[in-house]
Amino acid sequence: MDLELWHLILLPVLFAAGWISRGVEKRQNEAEVTQTPEAYSQGVTLLLAGKEEKAIDCFIEAVRLEPERTDLHFILGRLFRGRGEFARAIRVHESLMNNADLPTEDRVEAIRALAEDFMTAGLFDRAEEAYRMLADIPDTHLDALRALLRIYIIEHEWTAAIDTARALEKEAEEDRSQEISHYYLELADTALRQKRLDFADECVDEALRTVALSPRAWVTRGVIALAAGDAAKAEAAWRRLLEFAPEYVPLVAGKLADAMVAQGKKEEALDFLVRCGNDPAATDAVDEILTRIGKLAGEDEARVFAEKILKAHPTLATYSAYLKGATGVSPNEEMTKMLSGMMQRYARRFSRYQCKKCGFLASSFAWGCLGCGAWDSFPPRKIDEA
Numbered sequence: 001m002d003l004e005l006w007h008l009i010l011l012p013v014l015f016a017a018g019w020i021s022r023g024v025e026k027r028q029n030e031a032e033v034t035q036t037p038e039a040y041s042q043g044v045t046l047l048l049a050g051k052e053e054k055a056i057d058c059f060i061e062a063v064r065l066e067p068e069r070t071d072l073h074f075i076l077g078r079l080f081r082g083r084g085e086f087a088r089a090i091r092v093h094e095s096l097m098n099n100a101d102l103p104t105e106d107r108v109e110a111i112r113a114l115a116e117d118f119m120t121a122g123l124f125d126r127a128e129e130a131y132r133m134l135a136d137i138p139d140t141h142l143d144a145l146r147a148l149l150r151i152y153i154i155e156h157e158w159t160a161a162i163d164t165a166r167a168l169e170k171e172a173e174e175d176r177s178q179e180i181s182h183y184y185l186e187l188a189d190t191a192l193r194q195k196r197l198d199f200a201d202e203c204v205d206e207a208l209r210t211v212a213l214s215p216r217a218w219v220t221r222g223v224i225a226l227a228a229g230d231a232a233k234a235e236a237a238w239r240r241l242l243e244f245a246p247e248y249v250p251l252v253a254g255k256l257a258d259a260m261v262a263q264g265k266k267e268e269a270l271d272f273l274v275r276c277g278n279d280p281a282a283t284d285a286v287d288e289i290l291t292r293i294g295k296l297a298g299e300d301e302a303r304v305f306a307e308k309i310l311k312a313h314p315t316l317a318t319y320s321a322y323l324k325g326a327t328g329v330s331p332n333e334e335m336t337k338m339l340s341g342m343m344q345r346y347a348r349r350f351s352r353y354q355c356k357k358c359g360f361l362a363s364s365f366a367w368g369c370l371g372c373g374a375w376d377s378f379p380p381r382k383i384d385e386a
Helices: 002-048 052-065 070-082 086-097 104-121 124-135 138-154 158-172 177-193 197-210 215-227 231-244 246-262 266-277 280-297 299-312 316-326 333-350
Strands: 351-354
Touching: 052 070, 070 086, 070 104, 086 104, 104 124, 104 138, 124 138, 138 158, 158 177, 177 197, 177 215, 197 215, 215 231, 215 246, 231 246, 246 266, 246 280, 266 280, 266 299, 280 299
Parallel strands: none
Antiparallel strands: none
């Protein structure tokens, strides 16, 4: 009887305790839900005010309050990356990716964010690994291939770049022929430096099969032939270049004359040099032209011709070449020598090549622009900023 009485007393007490406990828990949850939007909104406000460091503190607090909200993690990771705190960004995105309960869509986004972290940090091997994972996912396949191509270009992995570019041509229906031609020619240049002339020639063949009228391919073909001692083949390659792209004469004028001289065609070489000297398109090669005319026809003839070129085309390059030729015969040789050196320095400083696409200025001619990555964007003539 006493036991039943205690049961009757205890049951209401337990019920009241449970009710109070649920109320406390509910109020705690409501407080946290209220705090999370508050931390988030404060973070957004601070971001708009340009106070990134304080905004990060707010988003860290928001993540602490609601760790299951992946959108907050992504925001925090992007903020870390934008501030150059790559290690912290990587930790955020790796923790997301390793979460076994993460939905597939969020996991893909975590891999993408991680790849961008590695790419921005210059960790290209790890970025490549992440983008390879994305390349296996249909929705991100093509974008991953484009990112991999950027990595292969940066790392000079030209064979992988060729394979990836061809995959993009096939799967995305993009014309990558110009790029692929240059990738083969990059391989040819490397082989040429290593004295692997046969392989270099094979790479040029592939480049020409990809783009038949590639100026770089015909320039390179001539260089390889001359390195192999075949002056006739070198001359043929450079003459072919000037047939369809005569504006590239500054790149080959001196070498073409040398190839003709190597075959015993000195008069023909001299005539070619004189024609080049009179061509406004070849003014950037005037120093090479006058040097070779001096060897073939004598220094006096070269100086007379230099004066004629200077009157016809008064540029920094022609004036610098004229002064250089005058050294040794000028009444005031020391002054002439000083002027010659000064003009050469100014010519190097002010006469530069400019990319047609982004305006990037380069002191030496290049087939690819370091500013925007475009190929064949540098005209073969310098601009004269003076």
